[in-house]
Amino acid sequence: MNRREFLQGLAALVAAQSTSGYLWAEAPPPWTLGFEGVEEDLPPRAMRVRGEFPAQCRGSLYRNGPALYARGLQRYQHWFDPDGMVQAFRIAAGSVEHQGRFVRTHRFKQEEKAGRFLHGGAGTNFEDALPVRNNESTNVANINVQPLNGELLAMWEAGSAYRIDPDSLETLGTLEFDDSLRGVPFSAHPHFDERGELWNIGSVLFAHQPTLVLYHLGADGRLQKSAAVPMDFPGYMHDFVLTPRYLIALNSSAVLGAGDNFVDRLHWEPERPSQLLVFDRNDFSLRATIEVPATFVFHFGNGWEEGDNIHFTACAYRDMDIVSVGMFRLAQQQPGPYHDASALVHYTLSLSPGSAETTSLGIDMEFPGYDTRRPFSAQMLSGAAGQGEADSRLASAVVRVDPRTGDSERFDYGEGVVVEEPLFVPGPDEGYLLHSFLDYRQGRSGIAALKAGRLADGPVASADMERVLPLGFHGCFLPA
Amino acid sequence: MRNALLGISSLVMLAQSAAAADLTILVTNITEPTGEVRWVLFDSAEHYKADDSALLAVRNRVDGDSMKVTVHDLPAGRYAIKLFHDANNNGELDSNMLGIPTEGYGFSNNAGRFGPPSFEDAAVTVDEDLQIEIRVR
Numbered sequence: 001m002n003r004r005e006f007l008q009g010l011a012a013l014v015a016a017q018s019t020s021g022y023l024w025a026e027a028p029p030p031w032t033l034g035f036e037g038v039e040e041d042l043p044p045r046a047m048r049v050r051g052e053f054p055a056q057c058r059g060s061l062y063r064n065g066p067a068l069y070a071r072g073l074q075r076y077q078h079w080f081d082p083d084g085m086v087q088a089f090r091i092a093a094g095s096v097e098h099q100g101r102f103v104r105t106h107r108f109k110q111e112e113k114a115g116r117f118l119h120g121g122a123g124t125n126f127e128d129a130l131p132v133r134n135n136e137s138t139n140v141a142n143i144n145v146q147p148l149n150g151e152l153l154a155m156w157e158a159g160s161a162y163r164i165d166p167d168s169l170e171t172l173g174t175l176e177f178d179d180s181l182r183g184v185p186f187s188a189h190p191h192f193d194e195r196g197e198l199w200n201i202g203s204v205l206f207a208h209q210p211t212l213v214l215y216h217l218g219a220d221g222r223l224q225k226s227a228a229v230p231m232d233f234p235g236y237m238h239d240f241v242l243t244p245r246y247l248i249a250l251n252s253s254a255v256l257g258a259g260d261n262f263v264d265r266l267h268w269e270p271e272r273p274s275q276l277l278v279f280d281r282n283d284f285s286l287r288a289t290i291e292v293p294a295t296f297v298f299h300f301g302n303g304w305e306e307g308d309n310i311h312f313t314a315c316a317y318r319d320m321d322i323v324s325v326g327m328f329r330l331a332q333q334q335p336g337p338y339h340d341a342s343a344l345v346h347y348t349l350s351l352s353p354g355s356a357e358t359t360s361l362g363i364d365m366e367f368p369g370y371d372t373r374r375p376f377s378a379q380m381l382s383g384a385a386g387q388g389e390a391d392s393r394l395a396s397a398v399v400r401v402d403p404r405t406g407d408s409e410r411f412d413y414g415e416g417v418v419v420e421e422p423l424f425v426p427g428p429d430e431g432y433l434l435h436s437f438l439d440y441r442q443g444r445s446g447i448a449a450l451k452a453g454r455l456a457d458g459p460v461a462s463a464d465m466e467r468v469l470p471l472g473f474h475g476c477f478l479p480a
Numbered sequence: 481m482r483n484a485l486l487g488i489s490s491l492v493m494l495a496q497s498a499a500a501a502d503l504t505i506l507v508t509n510i511t512e513p514t515g516e517v518r519w520v521l522f523d524s525a526e527h528y529k530a531d532d533s534a535l536l537a538v539r540n541r542v543d544g545d546s547m548k549v550t551v552h553d554l555p556a557g558r559y560a561i562k563l564f565h566d567a568n569n570n571g572e573l574d575s576n577m578l579g580i581p582t583e584g585y586g587f588s589n590n591a592g593r594f595g596p597p598s599f600e601d602a603a604v605t606v607d608e609d610l611q612i613e614i615r616v617r
């Protein structure tokens with residue numbers, strides 16, 4: 001790609017016209033508290049603890065998510081847009097403390113100095129936006145936080161990962177490999193293999209030649225190998241599946257075309273089959289391209305192999321309305337719903353010849369989690385489920401499901417509590433699920449632990465505080 | 481701050497005519513304190529597009545986050561500037577494996593939000609002394 005083509009592609013990341021803030025005709029629904037955002041770092045604060053967190057749950061729960069919604073009169077319009085804030089919940093015997101700190105991205109520092117947003121977001125345009133150097137110029141590092149080599153990585157999906165100090169939450173800089181990979185997207189859902197080595201994709205939809213970059217990092221964070229693979233079309237891609245032998249990415253039918261910003265440029269093409277791209281982990285060679293009916297997926301459960309078959313699960317959507325409508329309405333604090341809930345689907349792939357079978361498990365979950373000590377075993381998946389919040393599609397329940405049978409258990413907090421990504425924590429019997437939540441009626445954010453296998457009993461321990469955190473995306477738990 | 485032009489002074493004393501004016505270029509948002517800003521000045525759309533036969537090609541050492549340079553006695557007319565920040569002094573606008581520039585660059589009028597600007601979008605009219613700002617993106 002030459003510079004001209006690149007610069008033309010930049011339209012995906014740049015603002016074109018202004019959008020005015022949403023004006024209320026009547027009182028906003030109470031769940032919109034989760035999309036108010038915060039304006040400052042959140043200094044350490046002790047939380048109110050109920051019950052006793054099991055010893056296995058002592059440590060740090062880290063989370064990341066969009067947090068800075070506004071500067072002055074400018075306000076972001078889409079959930080993808082706000083600057084990321086890394087949250088730490090430090091769980092000790094008898095006490096829990098919370099701290100939040102914005103990721104000091106290049107962009108954050110420039111805009112903090114300027115006192116305004118200088119560039120548009122993935123789904124927001126500002127009238128006086130400045131031209132950008134490249135995709136990295138708009139990196140807000142707001143999707144996920146995961147450990148690597150004693151540090152944390154705060155990740156976006158169209159730029160570099162930012163390194164974070166796990167104790168102070170200070171930003172240390174970007175994760176760099178070599179000059180050829182500078183600023184090349186490092187997506188937000190890296191996966192660890194059985195040896196603790198890290199695998200990731202980088203989706204480069206905005207290039208003249210849509211490209212998928214593949215990464216393999218050692219446990220020390222050093223690059224083992226990478227590849228850049230041309231794609232047939234620029235379909236939105238967020239997560240992928242790792243199995244003992246393969247890396248599988250979904251080129252979805254939400255395809256980048258013309259428009260005013262990244263989200264506006266995504267167009268749903270229901271007649272275009274989505275592609276499962278199956279790569280060999282050894283050399284990143286493309287082993288198969290398997291077409292499936294048009295689908296949209298953010299997140300996959302873990303992958304495993306049985307003989308020559310590859311198995312995994314996906315939280316699948318009928319279309320891309322969650323991105324093109326729902327995430328605008330949520331960030332703009334408007335009542336909904338505007339999109340369908342996701343449904344858990346079990347995929348079985350065979351490579352010779354390439355084929356895919358799907359089984360719907362009838363579970364309305366998102367944010368799949370599992371025991372990451374055994375990433376390639378068929379095992380129970382956890383997730384956040386959407387029963388109680390019909391208005392917003394925000395999850396109110398913690399769910400656990402066996403992807404082989406569809407058997408499930410759940411605990412529903414009911415309307416008033418939004419459940420965020422549950423994480424599996426090993427422990428006696430079947431272990432625990434640990435998740436953050438927003439109790440928007442009380443105006444309190446918190447965390448809770450439930451016993452896996454006994455979800456219906458509700459939390460064994462929880463902690464909350466008179467501090468409302470913006471609803472976020474993903475994180476990790478690091479035991480003490 | 482003010483940087484001396486590295487070119488010899490006669491190079492930038494372009495005209496003796498009465499219609500000549502000075503063009504001052506304030507380069508801002510230089511985010512790394514190393515290397516040089518390399519800039520080229522064009523007086524025609526043809527040369528600008530072809531990236532050759534620049535009227536001026538100048539290198540200024542970076543010393544801070546901004547610099548100011550003046551071209552003296554420029555004949556009245558339309559001019560456009562392209563620049564890049566060669567932070568590592570290798571003489572090139574570095575790019576990554578995708579061909580995406582990783583060093584800073586800019587155009588007069590700060591034009592080209594959706595791609596490299598045309599000469600018309602980047603051009604400024606010089607008929608009296610003029611100062612422009614180019615923000616390195």
Ligand SMILES: [Fe+2]
Nearest residue numbers: 238298473474
């Ligand atoms: Fe995600």
